[in-house]
Amino acid sequence: MSIFSFFRSAPRPSAVQAKERLQIVMAHERAGRTGPDYLPMLQQELLSVIAKYIDIDQNKVEVKLDRGGDCSTLELNIELPAREQLKSAMAAVKGAKPEPKPADTADGEAKRSAANGPLTDGGVKKRH
Amino acid sequence: MSKIIVMTSGKGGVGKTTSSAAFATGLALRGFKTVVIDFDVGLRNLDLVMGCERRVVFDFINVINGEAKLSQALIKDKRIDNLYILPTSQTRDKDALTREGVERVLNDLSKEFDYILCDSPAGIERGALMSLYFADHAIIVTNPEVSSVRDSDRILGVLNSRSRRAEQGLEPVSQQLLLTRYDPDRVERGEMLKVDDVLEILAIPLLGVIPESQAVLRASNVGMPVILDEASNAGQAYTDAVGRFLGEEIEHRFVSPQKKGLFSRLLRRSA
Numbered sequence: 001m002s003i004f005s006f007f008r009s010a011p012r013p014s015a016v017q018a019k020e021r022l023q024i025v026m027a028h029e030r031a032g033r034t035g036p037d038y039l040p041m042l043q044q045e046l047l048s049v050i051a052k053y054i055d056i057d058q059n060k061v062e063v064k065l066d067r068g069g070d071c072s073t074l075e076l077n078i079e080l081p082a083r084e085q086l087k088s089a090m091a092a093v094k095g096a097k098p099e100p101k102p103a104d105t106a107d108g109e110a111k112r113s114a115a116n117g118p119l120t121d122g123g124v125k126k127r128h
Numbered sequence: 129m130s131k132i133i134v135m136t137s138g139k140g141g142v143g144k145t146t147s148s149a150a151f152a153t154g155l156a157l158r159g160f161k162t163v164v165i166d167f168d169v170g171l172r173n174l175d176l177v178m179g180c181e182r183r184v185v186f187d188f189i190n191v192i193n194g195e196a197k198l199s200q201a202l203i204k205d206k207r208i209d210n211l212y213i214l215p216t217s218q219t220r221d222k223d224a225l226t227r228e229g230v231e232r233v234l235n236d237l238s239k240e241f242d243y244i245l246c247d248s249p250a251g252i253e254r255g256a257l258m259s260l261y262f263a264d265h266a267i268i269v270t271n272p273e274v275s276s277v278r279d280s281d282r283i284l285g286v287l288n289s290r291s292r293r294a295e296q297g298l299e300p301v302s303q304q305l306l307l308t309r310y311d312p313d314r315v316e317r318g319e320m321l322k323v324d325d326v327l328e329i330l331a332i333p334l335l336g337v338i339p340e341s342q343a344v345l346r347a348s349n350v351g352m353p354v355i356l357d358e359a360s361n362a363g364q365a366y367t368d369a370v371g372r373f374l375g376e377e378i379e380h381r382f383v384s385p386q387k388k389g390l391f392s393r394l395l396r397r398s399a
């Protein structure tokens with residue numbers, strides 16, 4: 001490869017991409033052959049923990065998985081209940097403290113963990 | 129004792145039947161008494177590729193069900209002495225393949241034949257599982273393409289866990305890669321996985337590389353195993369692969385682009 005093609009950052013040949021994709025997906029599939037698939041259970045338990053504190057609609061839960069070479073990302077997107085319900089839920093949890101702008105806190109939380117790189121244990125994000 | 133070989137791939141249409149016909153013919157040409165069995169119940173095709181479609185009376189399933197004798201269902205090849213074909217049923221479904229039935233037929237065949245070659249159907253259902261269950265050797269037919277490589281890996285997993293040898297804790301089924309429809313020009317242009325890439329990923333020994341070749345279609349048109357087309361790349365590549373299977377050391381050919389004359393290079397450039 002010449003120095004010029006380096007600067008042009010020539011697109012990687014498709015065969016190279018094919019090989020990389022195969023290596024990643026197959027490493028996971030081979031690992032998955034031994035031992036049960038724990039993801040469905042992990043997802044269920046995570047949700048039940050969250051459900052202890054927040055009244056979530058099971059239909060508004062989105063689960064995404066991205067299998068990577070070095071690390072994988074499991075992303076849980078959970079639509080939280082409307083502001084009013086959330087307020088009372090927060091009040092119930094935290095007692096009679098002044099209202100801590102729950103919506104912003106939830107958003108900030110999601111952004112921070114996204115910036116930290118891959119979430120390995122799930123992220124909770126609020127949608128309006 | 130005869131050896132049982134399965135030609136398998138997981139993915140469909142990668143060249144199992146083409147390779148089964150070529151391999152069985154090649155083994156018979158070397159003097160081994162060989163039978164090739166079609167396990168693709170309901171989708172009989174080996175008979176066409178072998179050119180014996182008009183001579184099928186009874187089939188594998190008839191023999192399993194005791195409706196015909198093995199000797200009645202076996203078709204002797206007209207060109208090559210030691211070669212026999214056991215066609216499959218066109219009308220039944222794959223549930224007709226019972227493990228006991230298959231075992232009985234294979235046992236009977238092994239009294240007479242040196243090699244029993246099983247042409248697996250695509251997938252990992254009953255037909256495919258039955259074709260590999262009793263195997264001593266597996267030839268993994270793979271195209272240099274992502275889904276075929278992945279499916280081959282799946283099949284390797286099945287061979288290592290659900291074959292007779294695996295279940296009974298015997299020496300594992302030996303596994304070799306037959307990379308087919310290989311196009312060295314596309315590989316050179318970075319458009320197709322290299323032999324080495326596929327070997328690195330699947331991590332099994334290489335039996336042969338069969339180039340993409342127009343001779344394959346020509347051969348199947350006339351019902352002649354392509355290995356008999358001695359002038360063709362594909363035919364020669366299969367002959368080499370059979371030699372390697374028998375333990376000979378033969379260098380791999382047809383893995384790099386053919387040297388082109390100036391004329392054809394100019395032609396391609398202007399194309």
Ligand SMILES: Nc1ncnc2c1ncn2[C@@H]1O[C@H](COP(=O)(O)OP(=O)(O)OP(=O)(O)O)[C@@H](O)[C@H]1O
Pocket residue numbers: 137139140141142143144145146147168248249250308309310338339340341342344345348362
């Ligand atoms: N080396 C080759 N060059 C060109 N064409 C090929 C080559 N090998 C196989 N083919 C073509 O690919 C097609 C599929 O081949 P074949 O029937 O042998 O595959 P198969 O794996 O047995 O398919 P199935 O999974 O349906 O049983 C056929 O049309 C055949 O002619």
Ligand SMILES: [Mg+2]
Pocket residue numbers: 144145146168173247248249
């Ligand atoms: Mg076939």
